Amino acid sequence: MRWRRLKAIAVKEVLQIWRDPRSLMIALLLPFTQMFLLGYGVNLDLKHLPVCTFDREGSQLSQALFKHFQASQYFTIARNVTSYAELTAAIDDATCGFAIVVPPDFSERLNDTGSAPVQAILDASDDNTANLALGYATAVVAGYSADVQLHWFDRQGRPLQQIEPMTVQSRVWFNEDLESRNFIIPGLVAVIMALVGAQLTSLTISRERERGTMELLVSTPVKPVELMFGKLAPYLVLGWLDAAFCLVIAALWFAVPFRGTLVALFLTTTLFLVAVLSIGYLLSVLIRSQVGASQIALVVTMLPTVLLSGYVFPIDQMPTVVQDITYLLYSRYYVTILKAVFLKGSGILELMTPILFLAVYASAVMILAARSFRKRLD
Amino acid sequence: MNAGQPAEPRIIAEDLVKRFGSFVAVDHVSFRVGRGEIFGFLGPNGAGKSTIIRILCGLLRPSAGRALVAGIDVARDAERVRERIGYMSQKFSLYRDLDVEENLKFFGGIYRVPRAELGERIRFAIDMAGLGGREHALVSNLAGGWQQRLALGCAVLHRPPILFLDEPTSGVEPASRRRFWDLIHALAADGVSVLVSTHYMDEAEYCHRAALINQGRLIAVGSPEELKNTALGGDLLLLECEMLGPTLAALQSAPGVLDCSVFGNSLHVLVGSAERSLRELPDYLAQRRLPPTRLVRIQPSLEDVFVQLIAVDSAKRRAA
Structure with a gap:
């Protein structure tokens, strides 16, 4: 490998990127806009879900239950209805995602037996929200039950400390507020970098072919590795810029706590970029047309990264077969790394395993790309 | 060659x-x-x-x-x-x-x-x-x-x-x-x-x-000279006449003529020997009431040579 030739390729590539301001703008603006769009768009937290109440009793106790709902940050009482028909309408036109019905004998049963059922009706067309809502509603009702129970025991004249059962004092680590944003945003950086990175390099070789410059290039003594490194180098710099944008937006704008070191972040990001850029380059070598290469790059980077990297969908909840497949996906490691660096403050040593996997992946793709490049036309 | x-x-x-x-x-x-x-x-x-x-x-x-x-x-x-x-x-x-x-x-x-x-x-x-x-x-x-x-x-x-x-x-x-x-x-x-x-x-x-x-x-x-002089395998004559078609037909079977083709409003005649044909062809054509108005030896251009050679080669391949 000759440094001189590699440099000549890199300088030429930089000039070509510079002369094409439109694609340069896309390369720099795409991560910016994606970060904001997806950063705000993807939110798994449930806050202030509109609730419809149907109080068939109208007692003090039933109103107290609703107050518990109103007091919770997860729900807002939007409608009070007086018939099932109205309730159905409220769910149907999506003014409310959740309805709660108090039976006419609520107080009576509560006083007699110490327990009374209430009905919850959920719009499960969005099953994620429905699941969360049900969970939070159960918690609200449980809180209320505890209150009622306390009163009941109180009236029976029993000392309160006797009925203190075993309790769990949970303490959440790393994402103390259980903000879904805090674990989604670092993964989002990986998704965007996978998308942008492979797009950048997916055009380099096919562009030479389409513009007819390839024939002359392969007639020179340039070696496939010189060509590859010369072409990847400028895009790595562009990738660093993009990654810096995304990471700064994540830490400053979205206020995701950053507890790791910049060194760990830089090293792992570079490895990930090299892997992604090499994938784009490999596709560019294998696929003759620019459009084809960029389309395939989109499919092999963005799709699996969104679905299988653990960015939003937890890997340990996937079927075992799919879990095994995720080990083949480079972005899985980077998502793991980013979440750990941001939220746990993990250093290079703790992250050795995913770093090694990324390194092996990047090298394998590069070797493959250098080998698939042929300096012949037949 | x-x-x-x-x-x-x-x-x-x-x-x-x-x-x-x-x-x-x-x-x-x-x-x-x-x-x-x-x-x-x-x-x-x-x-x-x-x-x-x-x-x-x-x-x-x-x-x-x-x-x-x-x-x-x-x-x-x-x-x-x-x-x-x-x-x-x-x-x-x-x-x-x-x-x-x-x-x-x-x-x-x-x-x-x-x-x-x-x-x-x-x-x-x-x-x-x-x-x-x-x-x-x-x-x-x-x-x-x-x-x-x-x-x-x-x-x-x-x-x-x-x-x-x-x-x-x-x-x-x-x-x-x-x-x-x-x-x-x-x-x-x-x-x-x-x-x-x-x-x-x-x-x-x-x-x-x-x-x-x-x-x-x-x-x-x-070399260009060699190609012009020898590649045709004969000498080239330029013939001008009144009736192009009948003259062309008559020349096909004339003695010493190897090939004949229309070139603008004249004919290019490839012959084994320029000297002999310059002597004999006017009489041959006159006997058939097709006297040439002009008959001279010309130096073939490379284009003549190539057109001729490619035509012969392509014909040979079609025959094979």
Whole structure:
């Protein structure tokens, strides 16, 4: 490998990127806009879900239950209805995602037996929200039950400390507020970098072919590795810029706590970029047309990264077969790394395993790309 | 066929064959090009000129036969060959979004022209191409002739002893073509071996030797003089007459006549011996009431030779 030739390729590539301001703008603006769009768009937290109440009793106790709902940050009482028909309408036109019905004998049963059922009706067309809502509603009702129970025991004249059962004092680590944003945003950086990175390099070789410059290039003594490194180098710099944008937006704008070191972040990001850029380059070598290469790059980077990297969908909840497949996906490691660096403050040593996997992946793709490049036309 | 052997062969093609599937693009082609020689490839489009050049540059692998360039077997060690050649492909392949100097610097880097010499080499290439003052013009803004001269400049930047130029003058206006050939001659005078293809038949006159290629085969090789004098296998007469059609028919069976074709509003008659036919043909035609108004011996142009040879060769193949 000759440094001189590699440099000549890199300088030429930089000039070509510079002369094409439109694609340069896309390369720099795409991560910016994606970060904001997806950063705000993807939110798994449930806050202030509109609730419809149907109080068939109208007692003090039933109103107290609703107050518990109103007091919770997860729900807002939007409608009070007086018939099932109205309730159905409220769910149907999506003014409310959740309805709660108090039976006419609520107080009576509560006083007699110490327990009374209430009905919850959920719009499960969005099953994620429905699941969360049900969970939070159960918690609200449980809180209320505890209150009622306390009163009941109180009236029976029993000392309160006797009925203190075993309790769990949970303490959440790393994402103390259980903000879904805090674990989604670092993964989002990986998704965007996978998308942008492979797009950048997916055009380099096919562009030479389409513009007819390839024939002359392969007639020179340039070696496939010189060509590859010369072409990847400028895009790595562009990738660093993009990654810096995304990471700064994540830490400053979205206020995701950053507890790791910049060194760990830089090293792992570079490895990930090299892997992604090499994938784009490999596709560019294998696929003759620019459009084809960029389309395939989109499919092999963005799709699996969104679905299988653990960015939003937890890997340990996937079927075992799919879990095994995720080990083949480079972005899985980077998502793991980013979440750990941001939220746990993990250093290079703790992250050795995913770093090694990324390194092996990047090298394998590069070797493959250098080998698939042929300096012949037949 | 004359294939005079140069003293110091820089390019040796021996029985080269290239097949694409069942199509034979190059059919047992052999020739040699010496030091400082300008060797022309002439022939219609699709004759196989580019394919042969690509084989010699190591871009295509020959199906059979052997190609030595600068003494190196191209099929075995294409990389070493690539350091010793300059190549201008048929399709313009410099970077249009780079300027003149940036393109030259790029190829200077790729060929590792010593840094101390690079400035001077680039200056030389720019002067040679007549691009002084346009060093920073984007290549896409240059006219065709300038682009081609710049491409030549890039190809010779590393002083290769061998140059392959694939239709370098196609699409270039005549004045620029002339100038381009002057550059080729200057390079050859410095000892560079040049293999150049063209489909302009008149450009064969600029070559030291030319090879006529038709359907993948060399059908004639020689200096322009040799080709004009011997390749036809006879002498050429120009005949003017009143009735072109009947005269043509009568000549087909006339003694000593090898071939006859319409050329404008006269006839070109190929005969075994000019002396004899000039003596006998007027009487022969007069007896058939078709007296020629003019009959003279002419020096065939290379175009005559090529048109004739390609027609004969194509007819022979159809018959086979």
